[in-house]
Structure formats: C-alpha cells, structure tokens
Amino acid sequence: MDRLGTLVMGFLSVVVVNNFVFTKFLGICPYLGVSGRLDTALGMGLAVTFVTTISGIMTWSLDAYLLTPLGLQVTRYICYIIVIAAAVQLVEMYVRRFFPALYELFGIFLPLISTNCVILGLCLWLDVWETDNLLEAAVLSFGTGLGFALAICIMAGIRQQLLLADVPRSLRGAPITLITAGLLALAFMGFGGMIR
Numbered sequence: 001m002d003r004l005g006t007l008v009m010g011f012l013s014v015v016v017v018n019n020f021v022f023t024k025f026l027g028i029c030p031y032l033g034v035s036g037r038l039d040t041a042l043g044m045g046l047a048v049t050f051v052t053t054i055s056g057i058m059t060w061s062l063d064a065y066l067l068t069p070l071g072l073q074v075t076r077y078i079c080y081i082i083v084i085a086a087a088v089q090l091v092e093m094y095v096r097r098f099f100p101a102l103y104e105l106f107g108i109f110l111p112l113i114s115t116n117c118v119i120l121g122l123c124l125w126l127d128v129w130e131t132d133n134l135l136e137a138a139v140l141s142f143g144t145g146l147g148f149a150l151a152i153c154i155m156a157g158i159r160q161q162l163l164l165a166d167v168p169r170s171l172r173g174a175p176i177t178l179i180t181a182g183l184l185a186l187a188f189m190g191f192g193g194m195i196r
Contacts, residue, residue: 045149056141
C-alpha cells in the first residue's frame with residue numbers, strides 16, 4: 001500500500017474503527033459530562049481536536065528529536081503532560097477571549113481537557129503504533145481528535161432526542177445516558193477488525 005493509502009487508512013482507523021472513546025473507553029468524563037447539548041458538544045469536540053493535534057505533533061517531535069536520542073524516554077509522561085497543559089491553556093485563553101458564552105457553558109470541563117485521557121493516550125499510542133514520521137503523527141493526532149468530536153456529537157444528538165422521548169422514570173438521567181453510551185460502543189465495535 002502506498003504512503004497516501006496508509007495515511008488514509010490510519011486516519012479512518014482512529015476516527016471510526018478504533019475510536020478511542022468507543023474501543024478504548026478513554027475520555028469518558030467529558031464524553032458524558034458535556035454531551036447534553038449539541039452546540040456545547042461540538043465546541044468541546046473542536047477544542048479537544050485542536051489540543052489533540054497540537055499535543056500529538058509536539059510530543060512526537062519531542063520524543064523523536066530530544067527524548068529518544070538522549071535516552072530520556074523515562075521522562076515521557078512528565079514532558080507529555082506539560083505539552084498537553086500548555087495546549088489546553090492556549091485553547092482556554094482563545095475561547096475565553098473570543099467565545100465567552102461558550103466558555104461559560106463549558107464551565108469546569110474546559111480546563112479538564114488537560115486531564116482528558118484521549119490526549120495522553122494518543123501521545124503514548126504514537127510510540128506503540130511505531131509512528132515513524134511527523135506527517136503520520138499529525139494525521140493520527142487530528143483523526144483521534146475528530147473521532148472524539150464524532151463520538152461526543154453523536155451522543156449529544158441522541159441525548160437531545162431522548163429529552164423528547166417517553167423514557168420510564170427509573171431510567172431518566174444517568175441510567176439512560178449510560179445505556180446509550182453502551183449501545184453506541186457496541187455499535188462502533190462492529191467495525192472492529194476492518195482496519196488494523
């Protein structure tokens with residue numbers, strides 16, 4: 001398979017087939033906490049996509065050009081967390097300045113992007129996937145962020161529809177949300193094995 005085909009298959013893999021939320025169950029806190037409204041979910045998905053892309057590119061570069069050549073792989077976690085926190089600060093300052101209403105809607109969940117395990121998981125998985133070039137790291141990072149955005153927007157759309165449904169009293173709120181999350185995970189696991 002040529003290089004472009006490999007990039008496209010890797011991108012599709014992390015967006016749909018091996019979606020971090022549905023197959024690795026990472027990022028569940030913002031996935032459930034911010035998916036009550038579609039506009040908020042889309043904003044959070046875009047913010048996480050930006051942070052994931054920047055963090056993936058920066059941590060891959062840091063690892064490939066500094067940590068591995070100097071034999072400092074043991075410091076990966078600390079370095080990755082610092083890079084992720086810096087990227088989240090950029091997003092938080094941008095959203096606060098240009099989208100104050102969205103900033104208020106996010107509440108505590110915007111600074112919590114830095115603890116979103118999708119982002120740290122991606123940074124660590126770039127090494128596991130043996131990503132050997134910056135372009136591949138960028139495509140996988142962007143795809144992982146889009147996969148999170150896809151997951152949270154699907155969940156938000158379903159939750160908004162559930163507000164109009166006649167849900168039994170005992171299942172309203174958290175129970176129906178968790179059942180929906182489980183059914184979505186099962187649906188996406190149906191793609192498993194299509195792309196490695």
